Amino acid sequence: MSMNNQGRPTSAGETGTAAAHPTFTGNKALQIEEALIFEIGRPEVSGVDIPAPKKVKARIGKLARNEAIGLPGLTEPEVMRHYVRLSQKNYGIDTGLFPLGSCTMKHNARLNEKMARLPGFGDVHPLQPASTVQGALKLIDTLAHYLKELTGMPAVAMSPKAGAHGELCGMMAIKAALEAKGEGHRKIVLVPESAHGTNPATAALIGFEVRSVPANADGTVHVSDVKAALGPDVAAIMLTNPNTCGIFEKEIVEIAAAIHKAGAYFYCDGANFNAIVGKARPGDLGVDAMHINLHKTFSTPHGGGGPGSGPVVLSERLAAFVPYPFIRVGKGYALVEEGGKLDKGEQPFGRMSAFHGQMGMFVRALAYMLSHGADGMRLASEDAVLNANYIRASLADLMSLPFGNQPCMHEALFDDDWLKNTGVSTLDFAKAMIDEGYHPMTMYFPLVVHGAMLIEPTESESKASLDLFIAALRDLAFAAKRGDVDRFKGAPYHAPRRRLDETRAARTPILRWTPPEPFKEAAE
Amino acid sequence: MRYLPLTPQDRTDMLAKIGVAAVDDLFANVPKSKLLKGPVNLPHAKGELEVERILGAMAAENISASEVPFFVGAGAYKHHVPASVDHLIQRSEFLTSYTPYQPEIAQGTLQYLFEFQTQVALLTGMEVANASMYDGSTGAAEAVLMAHRVTKRRKAILAGNLHPHYRDTIETLSRMASDEVVSLAPNPNDAGADLKAVAAAIDAETSCIVIQTPDVFGNLHDLTAIAKKAQDAGALLIAVVTEVVSLGAVTPPGAMGADIVVAEGQSIGVGLSFGGPYVGLFATKQKYVRQMPGRLCGETVDAEGRRGFVLTLSTREQHIRREKATSNICTNSGLMCLAFTIHMSLLGESGLRRLAAVNHANACDLADRLADVDGVTVLNKSFFNEFAIRVPGDAAKIVEKMAKNGVLAGVPAARLWPKHKALKDVILVANTEVNTDDDRAAFVAALGASI
């Protein structure tokens, strides 16, 4: 069919603003308001056709579920529309620059998705006989080899399910090692004030007491402060390196030595490993345990909050304590589980979770590593650091740097000193970035910096993309300094939602949908 | 390198702007002797095709669940997932987004979490559910810690028929936290004995009892009486469900008085994937909500009065409360929640019930066929889609032999209880909607040939 040209061509000459023309539906062209599944679905409808069950004598007895559950059903076209519309209210890495500091929002290669879905990985059961999953075990062992090589550490526990779970695993290994030495009385864990919340939470979860170590004016931890805090009751330090201020801890080797001399262990939070992959190895720095967020450094997708994967590399001093299950290579690949024969010295401290870890993330991470290779991973870290420094250097004249204009690692940390007396806060600034088409940086973390803005561009950004981002931030910075407060206070103006009332959400929590009143009556 | 957009010229220009001569000047804080001079000892970069060949070869060494008659369960189940689920979870805006810390541009994630929480609450028969845990087992360990906070006691009693991996996960965390755990012995033959043993163990120090239903051998439990017994003693009932499809056919723990329900959600929307990523469902009573671990999504309004969703009650969480948080969990199972909620929306109430009915009928059919095999006994009086059989001989060897004959028959109990001699001849057998009459006939034939 050819197009009827009646009414065409349109011209761009019409006047008026979007605000002056509210729509009947509340929709804004491609931004479509979407009801809840409970408002769309019907209990008798299904988007899955399932043949009738065989006629059998049931074995459920009086435990049969007879009452209505209340679940809505949607047909496939309704489901497609619902979730596609929801997706259009979300910002992802594929949408634009996602400079969320500490989170390493790098490109998620689709090859990795494809590999994880190969039936030999995606469709195998964790409790199949080992003889039927040799390739899966080989994949885990290969990834383990890569992680050990990249970190210079002799052992790795693969089962932790995210960074915080890895922290827990590492701290459990430390506890087990202390107990094995008869030093279970060591109860103090040193944690710098700049640490991520998961560090103190993890330590406390298994009965350690957290003692704070101050951060210094240059943004790093000084060995003198660590020494002052060490003592016979100290079990470990949990130090992030590069740290949460985006700085490599320059006294790390001395800190490690001091910790070891005091009979304690060095846990390193490896969330920021992306800055140093192929450039420096934690094992060479004196680290005893470090989790690696495969969902950060090795690009497995964050998926709106998970899943992650947090393998923990361990030093010689902790290697014996790797929890169940672990892989042993002999004639083939064997999985050592509870009750399995242990080699001399092996002292698994227990189990972190059911089964063997986040296989789907393992496949993706290994695909990333194979694709990049040793050379590409090193280059990726260099580019990540270069990109962050480029942003720092390009904004340093307008925005304030809490620790002076020194090189950073893969993330650039600004504070809100430069916003003083503008009437604009870090939060306002972040929300105005949304209107400019950017996901905001991490804000108000680390806690040691006032009004922190932690910008991590990753290696995935081109120079052109960075230049545009920098130009947008400079324009916003000028606006803030000029006193154009409205641009910030009401922002975002152009997002699917304006600012949301979080106080109200917490004061009267509505955590699930409930049928509206008339509905309820009709149902009764 | 196809993933790195900077050109050599870009790098030169950027270094000039930064005011350093070389990229290594940016690594000045790294002690000189520790800075690597060149790439580590691993292979160099590869194109897509080469990577596909390498990983494809590894994948080909495994037998996948769809290739053969497949009856393996024990906490992870082979189910059919509609094609639209996997398509939708790969939408860029879902796949490549982060935790919804900026709600104005994360309403997609937040709305599906709100819907997910509601579905989980309805399914488990509870008042509130969170936005997921890593998986069922870690959720169970967190539930025990939560019960300790609620009751201010520190002793958990674990039913003998709790999945041993769950037991070990709880025991490990509890031992490290210096909390007490009493783990009872498994009772494959007599489901009633399992609850009786739990009831007998409850005392004034007991914070919680942890009971799985269907239990790891497949037996169904009425928890009503034991819930009351626990609560009368000031303890909480934590119910564990490792096969959520069962909730389409079986009375949910919430209706039997459970205080916390923890479930593995893998069966709905999430593939087997050799053990992870899965999704932990976590539901409880409204009055305990401030003691819950994990993220919660709540409804609110925006500046224009429109309905919207945010993460809420975060004063329980590590980023606010640090060492006083209810849990250390941060990253959870976001994308698996999405897979779960999409699949559940597709099924709906009628689809879920039908799916559950087919699972149950198929399992009953297999149980009936096995009853006719000489020397084989089905141990269960009740079950949903999984049951235990006793075979004449070493179960692990028989399962291995059956695998050689092209049938993945189930989990030998000895793999989960290596020290219980009495379980050496027991196999856990699961049967879902994916199993056909031919599969069941193949199972019976392979079993016959292997004993």
Ligand SMILES: Cc1ncc(COP(=O)(O)O)c(C=O)c1O
């Ligand atoms: C510095 C730091 N440590 C630990 C974590 C926790 O990791 P995960 O979210 O994977 O549990 C994060 C991630 O948010 C982090 O940024």
